[in-house]
Amino acid sequence: MLDNKTVEIIKSTVPVLEQHGETITTTFYQLMFRNHPELLNIFNHANQKQGRQQRALAGAVYAAAKYIDNLEVIIPVVKQIAHKHRSLGIKPEHYPIVGKHLLMAIKEVLGEAATDEIIEAWGQAYGVIADAFISVEAEMYDEAENQHGGWEGFRGFVVDRKVAESEVITSFYLKPEDQREIADFKPGQYISIKLEIPGEKFTHIRQYSLSDAPGQDFYRISVKREANTQNPDGVVSNYLHDHINEGDILKVSVPAGDFVLDTQNTSPLVLLSGGVGLTPMISMLKTVVNLQPNRKVTFIHAAANSGVHALRDEIEEFSKNHNVSSYVFYDSPTEEDRKNHRFDVEGFVTKEWLQNNLHAGESEFYFCGPVPFMKAMNRALKELGVHEEQIHFEFFGPKGDLDQ
Ligand SMILES: Cc1cc2nc3c(=O)[nH]c(=O)nc-3n(C[C@H](O)[C@H](O)[C@H](O)COP(=O)(O)OP(=O)(O)OC[C@H]3O[C@@H](n4cnc5c(N)ncnc54)[C@H](O)[C@@H]3O)c2cc1C
Ligand code: HEM
Numbered sequence: 001m002l003d004n005k006t007v008e009i010i011k012s013t014v015p016v017l018e019q020h021g022e023t024i025t026t027t028f029y030q031l032m033f034r035n036h037p038e039l040l041n042i043f044n045h046a047n048q049k050q051g052r053q054q055r056a057l058a059g060a061v062y063a064a065a066k067y068i069d070n071l072e073v074i075i076p077v078v079k080q081i082a083h084k085h086r087s088l089g090i091k092p093e094h095y096p097i098v099g100k101h102l103l104m105a106i107k108e109v110l111g112e113a114a115t116d117e118i119i120e121a122w123g124q125a126y127g128v129i130a131d132a133f134i135s136v137e138a139e140m141y142d143e144a145e146n147q148h149g150g151w152e153g154f155r156g157f158v159v160d161r162k163v164a165e166s167e168v169i170t171s172f173y174l175k176p177e178d179q180r181e182i183a184d185f186k187p188g189q190y191i192s193i194k195l196e197i198p199g200e201k202f203t204h205i206r207q208y209s210l211s212d213a214p215g216q217d218f219y220r221i222s223v224k225r226e227a228n229t230q231n232p233d234g235v236v237s238n239y240l241h242d243h244i245n246e247g248d249i250l251k252v253s254v255p256a257g258d259f260v261l262d263t264q265n266t267s268p269l270v271l272l273s274g275g276v277g278l279t280p281m282i283s284m285l286k287t288v289v290n291l292q293p294n295r296k297v298t299f300i301h302a303a304a305n306s307g308v309h310a311l312r313d314e315i316e317e318f319s320k321n322h323n324v325s326s327y328v329f330y331d332s333p334t335e336e337d338r339k340n341h342r343f344d345v346e347g348f349v350t351k352e353w354l355q356n357n358l359h360a361g362e363s364e365f366y367f368c369g370p371v372p373f374m375k376a377m378n379r380a381l382k383e384l385g386v387h388e389e390q391i392h393f394e395f396f397g398p399k400g401d402l403d404q
Contacts, residue, residue, distance in 0.1 A: 011065075028104070031108075071128070081133070087192040107119060148181060149184065151183070154252060158174070160175045165310035172222075187213070187286070188260040190208055190256060191255050193252055206236040211278075222310060272377055274301075274374075284366060302330075304330065305332050305337050327345060333346060351384060
């Protein structure tokens with residue numbers, strides 16, 4: 001336990017660090033990667049360049065520090081991060097490295113304002129926060145390894161089938177190389193894939209939501225090719241599309257994540273997705289109709305047009321057979337799409353549409369998609385009076401703030 005004086009110092013210096021938040025964490029990453037380049041095998045380089053990870057880590061450290069004398073309050077947040085850490089393989093021995101470089105960065109950025117007393121207090125506070133993460137993660141590692149079909153670290157999976165689902169999205173059906181059982185998962189969870197790209201110095205780890213129902217002898221992921229923007233092409237998604245074929249082996253960690261469908265809740269369920277954000281939604285859709293056959297389910301998917309609309313036939317067929325209300329929104333339909341009535345609504349999913357077509361106030365909402373889509377959905381639902389507890393979402397990257 002920290003003494004009162006230390007707690008006081010931490011609480012009074014949080015605002016100062018928050019003010020310098022991103023400068024400190026940017027400095028921290030530079031120092032840490034200089035001294036420990038091997039950590040570049042775990043961290044996503046693109047997230048570093050865009051500052052997304054900086055914001056996520058800074059936010060988490062300060063949030064934790066604010067509750068340093070009552071860390072119970074932030075355990076749900078710790079758990080969400082711990083799922084990601086576990087899936088990446090972050091271990092207790094990594095924590096002192098992060099702690100040491102965080103303190104070095106605080107010193108460097110604050111200069112003389114960072115007295116020995118302040119540095120000592122933050123050293124102790126980091127220790128307490130790190131212990132909370134380490135103990136939550138220890139339980140998760142234990143469960144991942146010891147559950148039926150579970151394993152430690154990354155296990156080899158053969159690409160059993162590779163299926164193009166649209167111009168930009170391709171599915172990979174993965175079966176374990178050792179042909180033994182695989183761990184089950186909850187709909188909405190993801191796996192991490194670790195790639196060793198020939199000629200590249202570091203490995204690359206990325207998360208992919210499982211896009212088919214649980215309880216089968218394979219995992220399916222559906223990957224969007226990240227290309228054709230002014231930024232460099234995405235490393236892993238392009239490599240998977242261009243170089244990973246049937247028969248190749250991918251390294252996979254046990255399914256993780258706390259964005260999962262609550263099948264105890266019986267309120268009408270609305271699954272909303274934009275683009276490749278449909279992957280966790282399909283898994284939820286296929287699960288809910290089995291486990292809760294009487295639950296009212298609405299599946300809403302938004303895409304530009306049929307060219308990039310993945311898994312269209314699969315969802316259409318499934319929805320028809322299971323009495324699910326399914327709606328397709330295209331914001332840039334082609335002439336063919338119009339002629340063949342390939343979509344239900346032209347344009348974006350709007351608050352007005354949600355208001356007119358759903359009993360929003362009584363429903364549970366799960367959504368995933370590009371950040372602007374998620375912000376629009378979040379805003380619309382809140383304006384319709386949907387309570388925060390009824391709104392669930394997944395970021396396909398470090399968690400951000402949808403209210404900003
Ligand atoms: C929980 C979770 C579930 C996910 N599920 C899925 C899924 O089901 N399907 C799916 O396709 N994806 C999913 N993702 C996203 C996935 O993990 C990858 O982030 C995605 O495939 C891109 O990885 P990449 O290596 O191709 O791109 P990266 O190399 O990581 O690049 C990411 C983006 O940054 C841009 N970029 C690269 N360098 C720079 C730079 N210097 N400056 C600015 N921008 C830059 C790239 O153009 C690209 O758009 C999920 C992510 C999470 C966290
Ligand atoms: C108490 C200390 C730590 C805190 C508060 C913290 C916080 C976070 C947060 C908030 C995220 C983003 C999660 C998300 O929204 O998906 C994250 C991800 C991550 N963390 Fe930590 N973390 C800590 C320790 C560590 C350590 C010790 C390591 C390993 C050296 C590590 C490696 C990572 C990696 C690799 C990611 C994913 C980043 C990416 O892909 O860009 N973290 N962490």
